[in-house]
Amino acid sequence: MLNNIFSENFQFTTRYFNEKFQAIAENNAKFPQSVIFEGSDIYGELFFTLELARILNCEKDGSEFCNCTNCNWIKSFSHPAVTIVTPIDFKDMDSGSKTVISTKQCQAISRKLLETSDYHRVFIFLDAKKEALTELEEKQVNKFKNLGYTLPEEWCPAHISHKVFQDQASNVILKSVEEPPKNTTFFFLTKNREDIIQTIVSRSQIFSLPSSVQGQNYGLVANLFKNYPNFTLDDAFNISQEFLSELKEGKYSALDLILMIEEYLTTLIKNNLNNPNFIQSAMSDLKKAQTAERMLSATVQAKTVFNWLLIEFVKNF
Numbered sequence: 222m223l224n225n226i227f228s229e230n231f232q233f234t235t236r237y238f239n240e241k242f243q244a245i246a247e248n249n250a251k252f253p254q255s256v257i258f259e260g261s262d263i264y265g266e267l268f269f270t271l272e273l274a275r276i277l278n279c280e281k282d283g284s285e286f287c288n289c290t291n292c293n294w295i296k297s298f299s300h301p302a303v304t305i306v307t308p309i310d311f312k313d314m315d316s317g318s319k320t321v322i323s324t325k326q327c328q329a330i331s332r333k334l335l336e337t338s339d340y341h342r343v344f345i346f347l348d349a350k351k352e353a354l355t356e357l358e359e360k361q362v363n364k365f366k367n368l369g370y371t372l373p374e375e376w377c378p379a380h381i382s383h384k385v386f387q388d389q390a391s392n393v394i395l396k397s398v399e400e401p402p403k404n405t406t407f408f409f410l411t412k413n414r415e416d417i418i419q420t421i422v423s424r425s426q427i428f429s430l431p432s433s434v435q436g437q438n439y440g441l442v443a444n445l446f447k448n449y450p451n452f453t454l455d456d457a458f459n460i461s462q463e464f465l466s467e468l469k470e471g472k473y474s475a476l477d478l479i480l481m482i483e484e485y486l487t488t489l490i491k492n493n494l495n496n497p498n499f500i501q502s503a504m505s506d507l508k509k510a511q512t513a514e515r516m517l518s519a520t521v522q523a524k525t526v527f528n529w530l531l532i533e534f535v536k537n538f
C-alpha cells in the first residue's frame with residue numbers, strides 16, 4: 222500500500238495503483254509497462270514512482286518502513302534494477318552532452334533489457350541538473366521526508382521536455398517501451414504529456430498527479446468532499462449543513478455553490494481519465510448537480526436542493 226501522503230495528494234492515482242498491487246497479489250495481474258505522470262509537482266511524481274518501484278521489488282510486503290535490502294537500495298538511489306535516466310545520470314560521465322538524454326543512453330537501456338533479471342526493472346525518465354536545491358525545493362522534498370529517501374548530493378530533478386529527450390533518442394527506446402521483457406516498467410515524469418513524443422504517449426498509461434485541487438475556486442468543495450465518492454448518509458447531511466451555513470454567511474449564493482460542485486467534479490473527471498468506474502460515477506453525479514442547478518432556478522428551496530443532491534451522492538444505502 223502506498224503511503225498516506227499520496228492518497229492525500231493524489232487520491233485517484235493512488236487508489237488505482239493500490240488496487241493494482243492487490244490484483245497482482247491475488248491473481249497475478251500485470252503492472253503497466255509504460256506510465257506517464259503529468260502534473261506540476263516533480264517531487265510528488267518522483268517519490269510516487271520510487272515508491273511504486275520499491276513496492277514492486279520489496280522482498281517482504283512492501284510496507285512503507287520496510288528495511289529489506291531492495292527497499293534500502295531504492296531509498297538510497299542505488300538499486301541495480303531501478304535506473305534513473307537523466308542528462309546526468311546513467312551516463313558514462315566522460316562522454317557526451319550533459320543537457321540531453323542521449324541515443325547512447327537509450328541504446329544502453331536496450332542492451333540492459335537483453336539480460337534477464339530477477340527484479341522488476343524500472344526506468345525513470347526525467348531531467349536533472351547537478352546543482353544544490355533552492356530553499357523552496359528543499360521544502361518540497363521535505364514534504365516526503367517520512368518516506369526515508371536520501372537524494373543524491375547536488376542533484377536537482379526537473380520535468381522531462383522535448384529539449385532534454387529528443388526524438389532520435391526517444392525512437393531508440395520506442396520498441397522497448399512497446400514490448401518490454403516481462404517485469405519491466407518505464408516511467409516518464411512530465412508536466413504535460415505533450416512534452417514527450419506522441420509515439421511514446423500512445424504506448425503509455427497516463428496519470429495525472431495534480432499538485433492540489435485546493436486553493437482554487439472550488440477549494441471549499443474540495444475540503445468538504447474529502448470522502449468523495451464514498452459518502453455516507455452522515456457525510457451527506459453534514460455537508461449539506463455546511464453548505465447551508467455558507468449561504469447564511471452570505472459570501473456565496475446557492476447557485477455559486479452548485480457551480481463549484483460542478484467545477485470540482487469536472488476537474489476530478491479530467492484528472493482520472495484512466496479510471497472508467499470512477500468517471501462513470503462522477504459523470505452521473507455531475508448530471509445530478511446540473512439537475513440541482515435547474516431546481517434552484519425553478520425556485521426550489523436551497524435546503525431541499527442541497528439535501529436532495531448530497532443524498533443522491535451517497536452510493537450505498
Ligand SMILES: [Zn+2]
Pocket residue numbers: 278279280281282283284287288289290291292
Ligand atoms: Zn522491502
